[in-house]
Amino acid sequence: MDLKTNLIKYVKNNLEIKKCVNEFNLYLRATFLECYSYCFVPHQKYEDELLLKIDSILDYLQDExxxxHWSEIPNTTRQAFTSVSFMKALITLRRGTDEDTIRSVLKCVDLGLLLGAPLDDNHDLLTQAASLLNKSLSTKSDLVENQRKRKLPSNLDRVVGKEVGSLNCPSIECFDKEFFKPRRPVILKDCISHWPAVTKWLDLNYLLGLAGSRTVPIEIGSHYTDENWTQRLMSLRDFIHRHYLDSSTVGYLAQHNLFDQIPELRNDIRVPDYCALSRQYDDGDDEPDINAWLGPEGTVSPLHFDPKDNLLVQVYGTKEIVLFSPNDSEYLYPHESNLLFNTAQVDPYRPDLEKFPKYNSAVAYKCLLEAGEMLYIPLRWWHHVTALDKSFSVSFWWT
Structure with missing residues (x-):
């Protein structure tokens, strides 16, 4: 059975895909319905022009x-992007199923996952499609030798501050009373030894075999406040070869929901039990926001705060972290722009006291986060993070 036929099997309600026709003007509606008919009406004739037509619809949606601001984009527009991305996959596979074609189809589906929104009846449509396409690809060209580790020296001694305490796998009751309720940071040890990721992710060939052809967003530059900072979409394979193994140009897979995009990786981790605690009377969200942070030595997240409680789990590698209480916010000189309101102007390693004289009143907390440990960062606590060597971290945000 061919790939196109197998992909169509994932469609639970093709009429839901058809209803996105309402997102288009009269001209594009006709184009959309022509492409839709080829995908879902039996015995429709394939024409090379169909690819140009489906691309014109995707171009229109990308403009929309x-x-x-991203938060203001209607969900129906994003769902339409999901539907049309899937349709393009079906149309492209009609052209052939050689390796290069499948890779281009997988990239199209990943863009749908990154920019689109899940459909209601066909919620896992693109996730299932991407998994099937990825499994059909050869991974022999992805193989790399085991990495030689290079560790940067720590600069924590340049920061005057208190050491963050640590505790071996405390009970939920202890964590709640001593740290969660009073909002005190702490390093939690021996909490992830049961994760398959602890051993599996050390092997780059495992990651490449599972997700080497998947398209992911990569931050290029020293950190996101740098004027030369940018983002690019590339395959995980290209990221590992261009930026992870060769760190001459800094690249960082940062704060990306990799585990919804690639559920196979989600199977390698577990949500910490501490995330069951909540500050909300309605018990908050059912699931935390889970993000991946994969990069070489030298990646930096500048001093900032997050709006939720955070468990930062270090699967491998070492990171040094400097934290400040929300009570010290005025001493850290947050940016005045709406875009960077949660980011400080002060660099705790090189504070400019002439420009930021109040910084002297701030009290820093600092720690090294080693492999197998997790750091509890209470909501709105400021934190500056530097990777001392190649590392893979997972953050769990919850309320």
Whole structure:
């Protein structure tokens, strides 16, 4: 059975895909319905022009996605992008199923996952499609030798501050009373030894075999406040070869929901039991926001705070972290722009006291986060993070 036929099997309600026709003007509606008919009406004739037509619809939707702030984009527009991305996959596979074609189809589906939104009846459509396409690809060209580790020296001694305490796998009751309720940071040890990721992710060939052809967003530059900072979409394979193994140009897979995009990796981790605690009377969200942080030595997240409680889990590698209480916010000189309101202007390693004289009143907390440990960062606590060597971290945000 061919790939196109197998992909169509994942569709639970093709009429839901058809209803996104309402997102288009009259001209594009006709184009969309022509492409839809080829995908879902039996015995429709394939024409090379169909690829140009489906691309014109995707171009229109991408323009719509780039208008205004991301949070203001209607969900129906993002769902339409999901539907049309899937349709393009079906149309492209009609052209052939050689390795290069499948890779291009997988990239199209990943873009749908990154920019689109899950459908209601066909919620896992693109996730299932991407998994099937990825499994059909050869991974022999991805193989790399075991990495030689290089560790940067720590600079924590340049920061005057208190050491963050640590505790071996405390009970939920202890964590709640001593740290969660009073909002005190702490390093938690011996909490992830049961994770398959602890051993599996050390092997780059495992990651490449599972996700080497998947498209992911990569931050290029020293950190996101740098004027030369940018983001690029590339395959995980290209990221590992261009930026992870060769760190001459800094690249960082940072704060990306990799585990919804690639559920196979989600199977390698577990949500910490501490995330069951909540500050909300309605017990908060059912699931935390889970993000991946994969990069070489030298990656930096500048001093900032997050709006939720955070458990930062270090699967491998070492990171040094400097933290400040929300009570010290005025001493850290947050940026005045709406975009960077949660980011400080002060660099705790090189504070400019002439420009930021109040910084002298701030009290720093600092720690090294080693492999197998997790750091509890209470909501709105400021934190500056530097990777001393190649590392893979997972953050769990919850309320």
């Amino acid at each position: 996605l780039n208008i205004g």
